[in-house]
Amino acid sequence: MAKRRANGEGTITKRKDGRYQAAAYVYRPDGTRHRQFVYGKTRDEVADKLTELQEKTRQGIPAASSTMVFGDFLTYWLAAIAPERLKPATVNSYEGLTRLYIRPALGKKKLNRLSPADIRRFLTEFKAACLCCLRGADKERPEEKRSCCAVGRCCKRRPSARTVQYIHAVLRSALQQAIREELITRNVARIVETPTVTRKEVRPLNAAEARLLLKTARPHRLYALWLLLVSTGLRRGEALALTWSDVDLANSQLRVRRNVQRIRRELIFGTPKTTRSIRTVPLPKHCVRALTQHSEQQERERLVAGEKWQPTSGQPDGLIFTTATGSVTDPRGLNRMLTTLCRDAHVHRVRVHDLRHTCASLLLAQGVDARTIMETLGHSTITMTLDTYAHVMDTTLRAAAKRMDDALNLNEPDEESEGEAKPDNED
Structure with missing residues (x-):
């Protein structure tokens, strides 16, 4: 008789449609546990996915789900995926942009309910907003350091076009990972046109x-x-x-x-x-x-x-x-x-x-x-x-x-020579 698997070790079963599925208890970003399923065409494929899922659980890394809020998915992506694919400086800048700008605006949206309109509206509002207020200074700082707009004096510091472009890049990269994990079917950030950036003319030393x-x-x-x-x-x-x-x-x-x-x-x-x-x-x-x-x-x-x-x-x-x-x-x-x-x-x-x-x-x-x-x-x-x-x-x-002039060495003919060289009209 086969030994029964212990609780938490996960299970692998064959579905009626011929595919295999595995299930295991994993951590959510809020620290609670829930049962998550993975699927594959072969038992070995599902076993590999199950092992990866369990390894993340042992390391305390939360697992993603399609119904989680976007803010939690960003936390998962930055903690478990981005460090393996991106350089430390890039991850650090992505974390800052996410914490300051993306999560406050889109963090409560469900991952599978995020739409192109949400992304477009966020980028439009972000470009027009004051940087001081975008960072939520009036909520997180003492009264004397509240945001300029909260006290009626806007500093008029707007995000640069390059910052808007970076924000869009973070959204595209995060949602592309959600597609790889089959949590969503399309990358809504890719549908939204990338903000254009006007290059500043470099002024080097002569x-x-x-x-x-x-x-x-x-x-x-x-x-x-x-x-x-x-x-x-x-x-x-x-x-x-x-x-x-x-x-x-x-x-x-x-x-x-x-x-x-x-x-x-x-x-x-x-x-x-x-x-x-x-x-x-x-x-x-x-x-x-x-x-x-x-x-x-x-x-x-x-x-x-x-x-x-x-x-x-x-x-x-x-x-x-x-x-x-x-x-x-x-x-x-x-x-x-x-x-x-x-x-x-x-x-x-x-x-x-x-x-x-x-x-x-x-x-x-x-x-x-x-x-x-x-x-x-x-x-x-x-x-x-x-x-x-x-x-x-x-x-x-x-x-x-x-x-090119020197190579071709073509001299412009003068008007007189042009007249002499012009053939007569023939009847």
Whole structure:
């Protein structure tokens, strides 16, 4: 006689339509338990689904259902699914957008009753609302810190078009997971048209301003970092995660294979933004010289620091751009440093990321083709390169037109020669 399965282990049965079904008790997001069913064409398929369901239950991860409210599904998605598919920084930003904006507006809607009209209405109201009030300040903060609209003085700070687009992306991604789990039949966020974003024109430093900034940064202990950012277009997190083993000074090149980001209160090392971001970048000679000098300077700092030289827990060995005590440099601190450098150099204020745009602009001005710039910057597609830097390609395009003139070498005939060459009309 077969041993009877214990309570909570789940059951697998064959349905009249030939499919198999399994049932097990799982946690809801509110902490209560309920019986949930999974289905499949074969017993093995259902057994795998049942095992996955039970594993989540053992870990205390709530299971989703089609009748749960959307806010609970978002909690489940962000806790159980998103961390496996998205990078930590992306999950962190999604959690913030969900907590501040999506859950207060759509959280009480049933997942299976959410409609395109709900999404469209939410996005329309979100775009027009005051950011202070969207965050529910008047409900969560003391009386003296109530939202501006609650006290009759609207700050008129509206969400940017990019923020609206991100909100829409979160909705699409979450509801697509609900489709994968067969909780809903269509992604209503996909039906709603994606909000358009007007790109802000990038204002990088020109060649003269870049030289002035680097001249001002020459005495700075991280001069090699500023030079590298302008010369190679590395992202901030990529540059700060470089180790000496990533750099080959003899062959004048470096390898980008990790980055560092601040996630809440921690500095997390991870893989670069895209697979194309893992790349080898040639180094100009002035960067090789600066890095050599920086290596000698770092060794002196290590000797001066002595026992105070304590790398941060979890950081890779041999970081190039550290603090004076050997710990990883906080990416947020670079913006403050750069603001001071811009002020001292008397150039317009730029962000650290704008140095990446500066690098691309300088390369374009020197006639470097877009494909090479794409590889240098680590863009995922050449379209991204062309779209981002189309406004600074005027010089290159004019040079291409001039080369076409030189290649064809066509001289415009004068009026007299045109008259002589014109054939007579024949009867």
